Structures are given as structure tokens and as C-alpha cells.
Amino acid sequence: PEGTDAASPTGSRLRPSEFVVNSSSASRLNPSLPLSQSAAHSYQQGCIRMTLENAELWKSFHRIGTEMIITKHGRRMFPHCSISLSGLQPLANYVIMVDMVPVDGFKYKWKKEQWEVAEKAEPQPPRRTYLHPDSPAVGAHWMKKSLSFLKMKLTNNTLDQHGHIILHSMHRYYPRFHVIQADSLYTVCWGAVQTFSFPETVFTAVTAYQNPKVTKLKIDHNPFAKGFREGGTHSHSLQRMPCTSQSVQAEQNKASTLKLLNGGHLSSWALEQDSSESIHSEPLEPQEYDYSYEEQMVPASAAYQPYRSVEYGKLPLPSSDVDPAQTLFRSPPPPHPPSTTEQATQHQGYYHSHHHHSNASDWSQHPLFCYSC
């Protein structure tokens, strides 16, 4: 609430004025805000680092276009989200959470062995957050070993009562990890939020696998799918499936996407941008995530430059009253492009510092969080 002190990740107490609260998406995404200025402020808050475990596996899927099955009763992710943390205060309590963020404003379809934009995205389902079962725990605990979100499940059932993450099929998402300094689940909303995401974790939610390459990769790596490996009862069906080369497919996707978008919706930015740099379009989906906190984009390291925030200067964004559909159409939907981040030697998370200073109602958007309480 306004007027209440909030703890920084470093444990220092900051005056409310240091947490600029503004629920206006236009303000949060103000192109005129110097990034370096934001970054400087963020680094003062602490130096929490997050690393994606099994990053190579994620990349393997990312190269061909990760698909995640969603079912009525909930399906685990594979690869599952697993991270490691450093830079936390050993004795301070933290809560770790994950939510899923739409990559763009499109619904996709699998046509002729490639993903194409089908239509505008459906209205976003109830946004839920998965709370790591160890939460809250001290920083020393979180840094002791990697954190697994193995048991997090995805569902397409908007009436789900089990607290699973609700997603739309044929839409693209990426997991976003929140590190919140808080002594208990009840005080989470008063803590500072630091958010991380990884470009290679973008996936398309599906009710049935579309790309046979994804199926094969899952069978090869997921122990639960061992029964379907070569020599199994069903593996023959995979071998019949024709495949196009990655490069050709990527070009086809790009071409089809641009073709579809052309016709008044495609901006010059979309034409200029290489698809590999447009995976992460978080800055273009402000309407998707209406928390009342200042959103600061801070690149974690130079190695992650390809994952930098969008250059707003190239975007002809109106100052306010942004029509979600129009905004989203300004962003070229990436046909799961090969990520340039594969060149990075480290897999440190793309780091946003959300110095959260909001009221409890903001968190009421997280049913799972309520369940935990």
C-alpha cells in the first residue's frame, strides 16, 4: 500500500518514493525512459543472479520450436523449469514464483509442417502463478541447490480447481520467474520483486503435438516417454513423418508470417527486425500483465544482448490508450526462430527488476497463491 516501506532485495529499507508506482502501461513502457538509468537503479537493489538449468535441452527444443502439451487435468512441462540462484541474502526469506506470459498477441496453427499465425489471440485466461513448494525459505536454502518446478502443471481448463497454470492452446508463452523477498506468504505483496526469463523457454501450448520433431525429441529425453522410444509400440509412426530443414522452415515461417501480417498491420519495425531478436516481446504486451509496479528492463549481462528490450524508438506506439490488438500486430510473431542466444556462454536470466509496491488486490489475480495460503 502507498506509504508503506518496502524492503529491497539487499535488505535495505527504501522510502516509498523510491518505488515509483504507476499502473499506466504507457508510463511503464515509456520509450523515453533511458534504459541505463533504470539499470543503474536496479543494480543498486541487489545482484541476484538466476541461471537456467538444463539450458542445452531447452535450446534443443527451442531450435525446432518447443511445444508443451496442455490437458484438462494438467500436464507437466518437458523440459521442466529448473533454475539456480545466487546473490540472495543468506538469512533473508524469499518466495519464488513462476507465471506464464504470452509471447505475443497471436493464435497459431500448424499447417504444412510449419507454424503460421492463425488469428488474433483469444482473451487471456485467468492468470495463475505457481509458487515453489519450498516458499518461503531463506536465501541460503535457495542457493544451496537448483530449484525445480517439475510438478508445475499446465492446463487448458479455465475452470481448473487444482491451481494449475491455465493457458490457451495454440498460443505462445514463456515462463517468468519471480524472486520476492518476503518473510511469509502473507507479506509477499510488500516485498520487492525481481523477475527473470529466458529466451529459450518460449513454447507453444498445444493439446496434441504438431511438430513430429518435437515428439521425437521428447521421447528421446523424457524418461516417462521411454515406452515410446525406438522399438516401442508406436515409434514407427514418427519415422513416416516428413520434415523440412530448420533453415527452410524458419524462412517459410517468416515469409508466411510477414505475408499474413502485411496488409496494413505490419510496421516498418516488423520488417526490419530479425526474427531471432523478437522472441521476447514482453515490452509489447503491457496490457497482458497489469500489475501496479514499475517495470524496469535491465539486461543481466552483455552476453545476453540479443535478448535486450525492444528498441522503443522504432515503435510508433501511441502514448496511451493502446489497443492491444493493434499493439500486438506491430510485433512480428516469431516462428520459433533460432535464438542468437545460443552463442551465449552463460544462461543468466533476462533480468527485470520489478520493485513491487502494490496493494493486495494485485495479488488476488493469482488463485494458486490463494490456495497456498
Place this chain on the structure above:
DNA sequence: TCAACTAACACGTTTGAACGGC
């Protein structure tokens, strides 16, 4: 007609209780 979705299925993995040995 067709793409998307659902539920049943077979198979392998995981989990945890029960047990025995030290």
C-alpha cells in the same frame, strides 16, 4: 470437411510403505 480437442490405452518411471539386516 477439417482442425482442434478428449479420453482411453499401454508402457515405463516414481514413490512410499513394508521388510530385513546391521
Place this chain on the structure above:
DNA sequence: AGCCGTTCAAACGTGTTAGTTG
């Protein structure tokens, strides 16, 4: 009594497939 390792059955998770839905 407590700890450790093994066994085994039940529960769980997986992709496939045929049928259903819109």
C-alpha cells in the same frame, strides 16, 4: 531404537490413437 538398503505394488506421467466436437 535407529539407520540403511532392498523389494514391490500402486500411483503417476508419457505419447499415441480413435473418436468427438465445433
